[in-house]
Amino acid sequence: MSIVQQEKIAPTTSTSTQKQSWLWIPIFLLVVVAGDRAGGFILKQIESKSKFRFTKLYHEDAACDILIAGNSRGLSFYQPFIEEKSQQKVFSLAYNGMSSSLGLVFIKDYYDLYAPPKKLILEITCADRFNHELTPAFATYSSYSTHLREFLKKESNKTYYASKLSHLLRYNSEVFQRSLRYLKNDDKLWLTDRTISEAMQEESKLLDNVSIDLIPELQISLAEIVKLAQSKGTEVELVVAPFLPNYHSALYNLDAYIQEVEKNTGLQVHNYGNAIKDSKLFGDYFHINVFGSEKFVDQMHQDGLF
């Protein structure tokens, strides 16, 4: 049974057919590259039609008086409510899981492309974690921004080079999918209307010793955002958006976190962490829903933040 002892000849194709059979390979590679580029081009055209915040940012449709930034908790600064109260134009750069280092990239781009806004409202818990999965998702917008390309190269080297190789890959992201979602509707209304489930509320009673991380690099980015905005003449308001009351009670180091931010930025933080007591105004532990936002925005307005 040995391969050396007895060798039967398996049927194979003839030499001329073999040669011909190679021809499809270069054609295949050519088709793959051409299709990739064509697909990338079409998707870019589709993306450019979106009313999503980052598309607006790079298509000169984001000029505002009040600029908002932060992670998903920054979405609690519900644009329509702030616009109604302030009678000023509002634009949000907040995005789920956005860290202050990534936020800095978009704020730099904003200042490069537009006149400085009068006010920047920044939700400061965006400096509590890196989100290495999110950075590659913004490759969708890499063709528009040098800052973003540099950031991608530094933070997600593989994505940087892979998205140069394949243009389709740039659009393989939740960010692009979200831009598709806002092809017809403006993303101003992006905030959950969900109410926290009974099970989650019950579970929140068991929470104990929850912490918020102090990450020096992200604290530095946060301070850089403040410095950049101030250097352009923008007034900066640092805010902590509300947490679910039970979560807030279990959060033992929020004050230390705030002190650190105040030390790094030289600004006072407006702490609304415990401002909303009604659980029904929350979508989960960290996010108020649209009804909660109405109350929260009202409170900020009364406090003179805008």
Added chain:
Amino acid sequence: MFFNSLIFLVFISIFFLLYFAVKGLPRLLLCLAASYFFYGWWDWRFLSLIVLSTCIDFYVGGRIGNTEDPGIRKRLLWISIIANLGFLIFFKYFNFFIGSFKEMLVDIGMHTNMDTLNIILPMGISFYTFQSMSYTIDIYRKQLQAEKDILVFATYISFFPQLVAGPIVRAIDFLPQFTMDKKYDSNRIIQGLGQVLWGFFKKVAIADSLALYVDLCFGAPATYGSLHLIIGVIFWAFQIYCDFSGYSDIAIGLAKMMGFDFPKNFRTPYFSKNFSEFWERWHISLSSWLRDYLYIPLGGNRNGSFGSYFFVILFFTITLFITQWWWLLIPGIIVAASLFWYKGQGQKQEAKTFTYLNLMVTMLLGGLWHGAAWTYLFWGFLHGSYLIIQRLFSKPYNQTLNTLKVPVFIQNGMSIGIVFFATCFAWIFFRAASFDDAFTIIKSISSLADFSWSAVLHKLIVVKCAFLIMLLLIVEIAIQKYDLSDWLLRYPIFRVASFAMILWIIAFFGTFGSNAFIYFQF
């Protein structure tokens, strides 16, 4: 080394360049060296286990083949089985049994100093152990001649495309293929490449995308509403299918490119109309292995053996003592009484009784094969129950539908739906970290609390995954019904278009990051 990693791309490119440049002994040595390198990349220390297993079975197989004495043959076979199962039990189940036993002692107020060991589970041990055992068993059964060349045998045991997650290819199918001279054959390369690409599509585009959602669902089931969890369970059913069948496709495709033919491991299992059919379509190499080397030796659907009773009583006793669910005694006694009653009803009923018993034992062991956890065992129990229930009720069920003159396509749709639903139910236990988590999911789903689209989180992933699943089903039906793959591969224009399409879809929908294949852990 994972198939979906950059290093594998480099590895396989170099391998194929060398593979077709040499033949005969150098090619065999290349295959063996590449296989050991592939496995050693993960942890070189465990190569010694493969080498040891290879040496034992090569020696034992040779000795069995050289003697006609039934006593010696049997003793040698037991050496092989004990050695192989010994490795498997030690590395896979030692901590599980010790841990469970300790818990039981603590529960009844006894304390012990027994410690679990810090054992690493060698990747793919369940696969190559079963593969190796099939060799000695087939020689014992005189269905296969012992291999004379240890290099061929070692390559068979460690063959890298299917080493760590199957399919389990039997010696009787694989060894004869080594005698063929495998010249470069463009048709085989094209067919193999097509299957490899399709496997990558299933793994990278579908399974890994579904994993993002499924991991969240099963990670904290209490935090999600019923619709969210229903979607999570369905996605899990497709994730495990695409992950595992994707791996099998890549393995079979690579082997085809090298000139080897492996049997199919999956045939659109979620279109099965009954549970027996499901097991003829799902992980075929394992289910047929269990059928031929466990179910039939236990007596199959004809009669019973000491083994059937032994395993059932052993399972029941261990479960009873470890879980301390004493109430299990009541159904246990009822089942035992029914068995004795059936036994007294004549030969036909007796055969049925043994069939049920053998089915249950096979499925329980099949469940345990996947991992050392009670949830896997329960998964096996559920599938055993499904098979028994099917045998008990399929006749009246079909008669009722025929009496009611239900159109055939509706009957088929209903059957596929029932099998899929029951399979998904069992998958909950397979995936859940504990029984508590599984019951939380079932309770939440059955309560229908938060059964609304607005309560579903990560809607973008849901939409994307639903689209990919639809695409998968359409293509798989087309391939199966209209032999689409043959047609696509034959004409260069369609071949180029279909291969390019797969690459574009992977680039646009894939989830990258070298996620390990689920079945590596088994």
